[in-house]
Amino acid sequence: MHAVEFQEFGGPEVLHVTEVPVPQPGPGEVTVDVAYAGVNFADVLARADGYRVPALPFRPGLEVSGRIRAVGPDVEGLHPGQQVAALTPHSGYAEVVVAPAATVFALPEGISLRTAATLPTVLPTVQGxxxxxxxxxxxxxxxxxxxxxxxxxxxxxxxxLAGARAVYGVVSRPEKAQEALKYGYDEVFVGDGFVEDVRRATGGRGVDLALDPVGGDTFRRSLDSLARFGRLVAFGNAGGSAPWQIGQPQLNPRGLSVGGFSVLTLAQDDPEALRVLAADAFRLVASGGVELPITAEFPIERVGEAHRLMDTRTTTGKLLLRVAGE
Known part of the structure; x- marks a missing residue:
């Protein structure tokens, strides 16, 4: 079968499509004939910086959709031919992947395989x-x-949908603001001056909840955007800055709270909790309550182009690799 791997860290040019043996499921595992694979920023970090790469060569890819090819011993509730979405430890950029059965999700009625490839990381992350x-x-x-x-x-x-009175977004470019406004936002701010924008929009109060995947100075500004008793949840460090540190001097005066979340760690440590989040989230998509925009799709042979596009930091929505397609 064909799979994408890299043997050294670097730019998109280190990604190569190669011929590898078809994997077989072990106990508690299934194999999936891949229709589509999601392209995530974590894949770019793996390729460029070795993020969560235990050894080389390495096959990237964290989420796929497709049909179950085979099930291993001790697997219940899944069967060959079933349409699924799966969160994979890695190796998602391939024609066949092996995944723990605990992170393989049967698709509700009405969700296409193309849409399903966007679900395993994004939807549980947002629910969490x-x-x-x-x-x-x-x-x-x-x-x-x-x-x-x-x-x-x-x-x-x-x-x-959860009843927020107002939802504000922050983006890096004006053209991204127009895209974000399509998806539930009351107002979208551009650039690093968002603290002042938040104060203006909220009458000086600040927001109750801030979600930050960037880290560094953006994390600190997000903290400054909070109202009294506000909460900040960090779920990444896309800016590449040193890990944030926060303590009583910053939190106590206004009663602020800081939390964190990682869907990949949750999948490893508590897959049953992940299943609960995924089930709730998938229902939102199946009912039409949530739309996941797919803004670009590439055949697997053009994986380097997908990574080059993501490297520009200009992308919106989700990027997909088409493997077998629908």
């Missing part, structure tokens, strides 16, 4: 951010960094 860690309550206000990205476009919609 908004409901579990962020504990959003009806009538509260929300600020979302990278509002035009895959998580951002969904977070605006989910926050709105």
């Amino acid at each position: 951010l908004v409901h579990e860690v962020g504990r959003l309550r009806a009538g509260e206000t929300v600020l979302v960094q990278s509002a035009a990205g895959g998580v951002g476009t969904v977070a605006g919609q989910v926050a709105r």
Whole structure:
């Protein structure tokens, strides 16, 4: 079968499509004939910087959709031919992938395989951010960094469905603001001056919940955007800055809280909790309550082009690799 791998860290040119043996499922595993694979920023970090890469050569890819090819021993509730979405430890850029059965999700009626490839990372992440860690309550206000990205476009919609009184976004470019406004946002701010924008929009109060995948100075500005008793949830460090540090001097005066979330760590440590988040989130898509925009699709042979596009930081929504297609 064909799979994408890299043998050294670097730019998109290190990605190569190669011929590898078809994997077989072990106990508690299934193999999936891949229709589509999601392209995530974590894949770019793996290729460029070795993020979560235990050894080389390495096959990237964290989420796929397709049909179950085979099931291993001790697997219940899944069967060959079943249409699924799967969160994979890696190796998602391939014609066949092996995945733990605990992170393979049968598709509800009405979700296409193309849409399904966008679900395993984004939807559970947003559910965790908004409901579990962020504990959003009806009538509260929300600020979302990278509002035009895959998580951002969904977070605006989910926050709105959860009863948020106002949802604000932050993007890096004006053209991204127009895209984000399609997905539940009341107002979208451009650039690093968003603290002042938030204060203006909220009458000086600030927001109750801020979601930040960027880190560094953006994290600190997000903290400054919070109202009294506000919560900030960090779920990435896309800016590449040193890990943030925060303590009593910053939190105590206004009663602020800071939390974190990682869907990949949750999948590894508590897959049953992930299944609960995924089931709730998938229902939102199946019912039409949430839309996941797919802004670009590439055949697997052009994986380098997908990574070059993501490297520009100009993308919105989700990027996909088409493997077998529908």
